[in-house]
Amino acid sequence: MSIQVHALTKVYGQQKAVDGISFHAGTGVLGFLGPNGAGKSTTMKMLTCFIPQTSGTASVCGFDINKQPLDVKRNIGYLPESNPLYTDMYVKESLAFIAGIHGIHEPAGRIAEVIEQTGLGPEQHKKIRQLSKGYRQRVGLAQAILHNPQVLILDEPTSGLDPNQLIGIRQLITDLGKTKTIILSTHIMQEVEAVCQRVIIVNSGKIVADDTLAGLRESNNGNSLENIFIGLTNNLSGN
CATH class of the missing domain: 3.40.50.300 (P-loop containing nucleotide triphosphate hydrolases)
Structure with a gap:
């Protein structure tokens, strides 16, 4: 288990x-x-x-x-209820930052995969503070699953x-x-x-x-x- x-x-x-x-x-x-x-x-x-x-x-x-x-x-991947995000970062930039923390090998490919999985494609070049609450939730989920x-x-x-x-x-x-x-x-x-x-x-x-x-x-x-x-x-x- x-x-x-x-x-x-x-x-x-x-x-x-x-x-x-x-x-x-x-x-x-x-x-x-x-x-x-x-x-x-x-x-x-x-x-x-x-x-x-x-x-x-x-x-x-x-x-x-x-x-x-x-x-x-x-x-472990964790999406807390409060979903703390760096709102002045761009979506793709924030995922690259998290990938760096986890030391992900070939991060660009994994980031593209997670963006596709979570439906963040249309918003990936926006700053997080520009996103709706629903899309912010998607960013939090993307960060949680990024390191697989x-x-x-x-x-x-x-x-x-x-x-x-x-x-x-x-x-x-x-x-x-x-x-x-x-x-x-x-x-x-x-x-x-x-x-x-x-x-x-x-x-x-x-x-x-x-x-x-x-x-x-x-x-x-x-x-x-x-x-x-x-x-x-x-x-x-x-x-």
Whole structure:
């Protein structure tokens, strides 16, 4: 398995943002769901070595997030919800900058390939600050996949995309999931149903469901994913 998580915990003061969660993920697209404040982004930040765990362990491609963070980062692509970009750079220039950081061999060819994959062709010679939110999301996704990582962690990757753009990016995520391990966090249930093979739902820092989509429906009287989500998270979270 590309991702192994065991009893992972993060405590801020008196609050357990993540409370002893354990799961694994291999090739395919894993939907990582939960209400706001459930611990999703905190978990993703620990897996990408942006913040340290309080306790527990996790590994990415066999590398420990605490002991081998550089190796983890080499094997992971991360699109955070905030999608920080250098807005005064041109699109193609920003990708060349990221390629340099990763030491990509023959970067021009790889940059052209990723621009094609993410549909950035018409915008590649613009400054990032001139782009719409949807195209900025595409730049963030392009940066995340540029070094061809084995694992992708995507936090709200389709935020701001119009319906036509959604179809293209969902197809790209589906295609990437054939050979890579992808953790996809989103609040859009149709998106999960379109691209994910398996779903983990977290609430108040704990995992409350971990199953295939079909398995979840079967164990919840055939309800829709939206109704299952509400049923598992509404009472505990008080939302």
